[in-house]
Amino acid sequence: MDISAIFSTMQAEISLAVILIIMLLADLILKQPNHKALQGLACGLLVVQIALNIVPVTGEAFGGMFVNTSMSSIVKTVLTAGTLLVFMQADSWINREDSRHKAGEFYVLTLSTLLGMYYMVSAGSFLLFYVGLELASIPLACLVAFDKYRRQSAEAGTKFILNAMFSSALMLYGLSLIYGTCGTMYFADMTAMLTGTPLQILAMVLFFAGLGFKLSLVPFHMWTPDTYQGAPTSITAYLSVISKGAAAFALMSILVKAFGPMIENWSLLIAIVTVVTITLANIMAILQHDLKRFMAYSSISQAGYIMLAVLGADGQGMASLVYYVIVYIVANLAVFGVITTVEQHNNGRVDREAYNGFYKTNPHLSFIMTLALFSLGGIPPFAGFFSKFFVFASAFHAGHWLVVFLALVNTIISLYYYLLIVKAMYITPNDNPLPTFRSSGMTRACLVICLLGIVLLGICSNVFNTLSNVALL
């Protein structure tokens, strides 16, 4: 294979690596007051990155170590777009007096996790997958502990890195058992060797545990609320959508591609985990008053819904998973955009009581928040309804009607707690609500994009059609 073929297959990775280096150099060259320029540069480069890689590329490199399919190309573009939205809404936090001197580090670290996710979603072997996973999680730990002088941030960082190491050690143990039974680490060769012996089932469960930590599925979710609460809000947003979306796609493609012969074993495992995840997270979310902690439990239950698409285990399941991730990215980032802005104008308060009477003073922000929460809850005209419908349909198609029924019941519970925030904003009276404020231009642009996504992604049916056509190729 000649070098130009490798370049064309890996063009997304190479251009992102170039962007990473440019950001690193720009951080060195630009002086202190130029944090605005740094943010503009980061956003502009990501737009270029999306434009360069909008056309899906397929191909293999390094003897099947790196496999790019049209679907993984699309997923990479979606993740890049989500990162762009995070960069846009981060400005009210990163341009603050106490954190602007390390703005460059924020962009570099975030982009390097994105590069890790790129490798994770298009790995063709467990070796590259493991390297990508670690590249996606080690800089993320630095980001979680980014506010060096805040006790909570340090605590959240500790919890994150120790749990990430523990889970990756469990996963590696599983991978070593797979290597012992199969003699190969390539997904393509592995399928023939996997027969569902007890050792291989143990290995599969350990592997699932490793990714379950990243996705925060229930037995492995204990770190999520603490980390989400302690991390800076923009990092929480990144953690809850981008890193989760990449892990979900990687999990599904590996389970289908490599563990295909063991589908009976893992679909039972995932069915149980899904039901427990959604139910427990919903019950815990009702009890929360801190909005970031609340969003953590909400994101755990959303991860459970994503797992329904994995149960589908075919092209339609893959398409509904990617569609769910896209819709989840816009809705969740809209909520986090509002939380970040309110936090900056409210002395860092993120509890639900701070939002009482919010509609009277800031009608636009509360309108966006309401629509995003409706979408997360799955109320019909918005995109969240359609994405939930498609994941339910794909799990139902695979015959898991009991799981779908329990998830449906849970959707109603989740509506209750999403509407608690809406009630606080519109109905609960408050003598001194938050004063009226105007958020920065970048944040407003980000919120408008999210709003358009929430409204249009559901109505424009050709989004899902395109995805399912690509998935069935």
Added chain:
Amino acid sequence: MEIHVIHYLVISTIMMFCGIYGFFTRKNLLALLISVELMLNATNINFAVFNRYLFPGQLEGHFFTLFGIAIAAAETAVAIAIIINVYRNVKQILTDDITDLKG
């Protein structure tokens, strides 16, 4: 006595579960880190042994071991940096003292 693959596997399994036990029971953050290192090294032994005894014709397992060692070192560096930061903020690195976040 000849040393077989089974002897190595017994050692690595014991190491793995010692690590898991330590991770759940120790109170000091550095002890937690040591426990995780024990787990990672158990997997490295597994990879190297499987490659050496079961698939002597290839190198995949040895490469995985090398990557595992390098990445574990990077992880440890970040973890220790964060633990130092915890010490600066809290003046303690016992898990009982870092309980600000709870719901």
